[in-house]
Amino acid sequence: MNTNYDVIIAGCGAAGLYGAISLPRQLSVLVLSKRELTLCNSALAQGGIAGVYKSPEDSPELHKQDTFIAGGFENDPVTTDILVNEAADAIDTIIRLGVDFDKKEDGDYHRTLEGGHGMRRIFHHKDATGFEIETKLLAYAQTLPNVTILENALMCDVRKTETGFSFLVMKDNEYLTFNSRKAIFATGGIGRVYEFTTNSAIATGDGIAMAYKLGAPIKHLSYIQFHPTAFNNKTTRECFLISEAVRGEGAYLRNCDKERFMDRYDRRLELAPRDVVSHSIIFEAKRTGSDDFYLDITHKDPEFIKKRFPMIYKNLLDYGYDMTKDLIPIFPCQHYLMGGINVDEWARTGVEGLYACGECSHTGVHGNNRLASNSLLEALVFSKRAAKDIADKLSSEDKKPLVSYDFEIDKTAPVIPKGIRTDIRKVMQKAYFVMPEVNELKDGLNLCKEIMDFLDRYTFKIDRDYIEAKSLATVAYIVLSEACDIAFGNVELDIDYEAGF
Ligand SMILES: Cc1cc2nc3c(=O)[nH]c(=O)nc-3n(C[C@H](O)[C@H](O)[C@H](O)COP(=O)(O)OP(=O)(O)OC[C@H]3O[C@@H](n4cnc5c(N)ncnc54)[C@H](O)[C@@H]3O)c2cc1C
Numbered sequence: 001m002n003t004n005y006d007v008i009i010a011g012c013g014a015a016g017l018y019g020a021i022s023l024p025r026q027l028s029v030l031v032l033s034k035r036e037l038t039l040c041n042s043a044l045a046q047g048g049i050a051g052v053y054k055s056p057e058d059s060p061e062l063h064k065q066d067t068f069i070a071g072g073f074e075n076d077p078v079t080t081d082i083l084v085n086e087a088a089d090a091i092d093t094i095i096r097l098g099v100d101f102d103k104k105e106d107g108d109y110h111r112t113l114e115g116g117h118g119m120r121r122i123f124h125h126k127d128a129t130g131f132e133i134e135t136k137l138l139a140y141a142q143t144l145p146n147v148t149i150l151e152n153a154l155m156c157d158v159r160k161t162e163t164g165f166s167f168l169v170m171k172d173n174e175y176l177t178f179n180s181r182k183a184i185f186a187t188g189g190i191g192r193v194y195e196f197t198t199n200s201a202i203a204t205g206d207g208i209a210m211a212y213k214l215g216a217p218i219k220h221l222s223y224i225q226f227h228p229t230a231f232n233n234k235t236t237r238e239c240f241l242i243s244e245a246v247r248g249e250g251a252y253l254r255n256c257d258k259e260r261f262m263d264r265y266d267r268r269l270e271l272a273p274r275d276v277v278s279h280s281i282i283f284e285a286k287r288t289g290s291d292d293f294y295l296d297i298t299h300k301d302p303e304f305i306k307k308r309f310p311m312i313y314k315n316l317l318d319y320g321y322d323m324t325k326d327l328i329p330i331f332p333c334q335h336y337l338m339g340g341i342n343v344d345e346w347a348r349t350g351v352e353g354l355y356a357c358g359e360c361s362h363t364g365v366h367g368n369n370r371l372a373s374n375s376l377l378e379a380l381v382f383s384k385r386a387a388k389d390i391a392d393k394l395s396s397e398d399k400k401p402l403v404s405y406d407f408e409i410d411k412t413a414p415v416i417p418k419g420i421r422t423d424i425r426k427v428m429q430k431a432y433f434v435m436p437e438v439n440e441l442k443d444g445l446n447l448c449k450e451i452m453d454f455l456d457r458y459t460f461k462i463d464r465d466y467i468e469a470k471s472l473a474t475v476a477y478i479v480l481s482e483a484c485d486i487a488f489g490n491v492e493l494d495i496d497y498e499a500g501f
Helices: 014-022 060-070 077-085 087-096 129-141 206-214 244-248 274-288 302-308 310-318 375-396 420-431 438-457 464-488
Strands: 004-010 029-032 147-150 153-160 165-171 174-185 224-231 252-254 293-296 328-337 340-342 354-356
Touching: 004 014, 004 165, 014 029, 014 129, 014 147, 014 375, 029 153, 060 077, 077 087, 077 375, 087 129, 087 375, 129 147, 129 375, 153 174, 153 206, 153 464, 174 206, 174 375, 206 340, 206 354, 206 464, 224 244, 224 274, 274 293, 274 328, 302 310, 354 375, 420 438, 420 464, 438 464
Parallel strands: 004 029, 004 174, 029 147, 174 354
Antiparallel strands: 153 165, 165 174, 224 328, 252 293, 293 328
């Protein structure tokens, strides 16, 4: 197998694939997928992708206003302008690549409504939009002769070299080294740092931890979104999401007494942005003394529900709930990361030649709270921009032979002790859930630091458990450091970049 590429992309979700597709065909591209090709957050997205496309009554300006309101006006005005203005191009391109958005009887696209949007501007494929986008992008990328996609290929380490980057990759228990001129991290979110999350098993923040180690600034990692309506069976780590679109189509939230309660907290009721609804649920839980909450769409036509939400309907039936007749038990859980590897409007990180896009990046478009369905859009818009910038740079750079870093691997080293990831998850769930527990922050931070030091001090077998434990510890440490900074002022981060991590 070729070991040298113009561009290596870590991540095979919407951001990684769209980046690969958007690069010029004369550049060689390697795409890494930690596990199965469609095991990622992109494939789980239900609601849709937001954007103003062929919709004369709507405008990018209105989309921007809604994005700003949801984001608490902390959004970056430059990147948010780019997001809303380049949405039409992104949506048009994926339609041309075969993405089949639902249409109305008159042939126009069916645009749905979600919390925080003032207009119907969410394009969707039933209630499984992400899977549709992911599989169509993947199918197209697999036809491209310049793109190689490696499944079950875990990025274990990345080093900057004189000519670009060297990647240590574990594939089928073998260690491989790949080199590239430019690198894109599109490694997704951090949901698995929590006990309860909607995120896929791959979401352990590997790219963020590795970019941090390379010296790339990380921004607003404590800006974490908790989705208000995850299915609450109180046992499974990956909580099945009940899309915002269910509230968009008229579902009510009810408390333990089966009463609607949102009018106590926000005049937008069930259609308030996610953070407002999640906070309202926590306040209502304190008021009533009960964690029992429900989503109720039983007043809508059963045939409409089954047709509009076939995947949610079927999944709930498997759990014993018929959403056309039963109240659906829900509770907030970790869902999305607004912060990440800080990038500019071309997805450039603080490390020369390293780009980041999708959920692992911080473009600033989401402010302190993402507006529903803006993240698939962000993944597409900014990965295309990364591709454009890389193409421009590589067209004018000398193509020197690529230098390879010599990674040290001790194949006799022991595996890490069990339970480390569980400890980190417990800390995060306790200290930094919907409303941070100020009394738990410092203890949590200390424990994460101890775990990081322990993993650095000894040599362990380099495998998925080890890489993910390091990533989770690093990510949790940064989140809690930021939270402590906010709560108590100036807690210094002191991770030793040279400690062999
Ligand atoms: C249940 C759910 C529903 C959602 N619904 C919506 C929605 O309706 N609309 C919307 O806009 N957004 C939605 N989102 C958010 C959105 O899906 C994600 O933010 C977006 O898809 C992220 O895309 P990505 O390409 O950045 O990451 P992902 O799609 O998660 O891809 C990450 C990739 O990185 C790879 N990777 C990670 N670490 C490594 C490593 N060490 N080595 C090699 N590869 C690695 C993984 O294998 C994977 O291929 C939803 C999210 C969830 C979880």
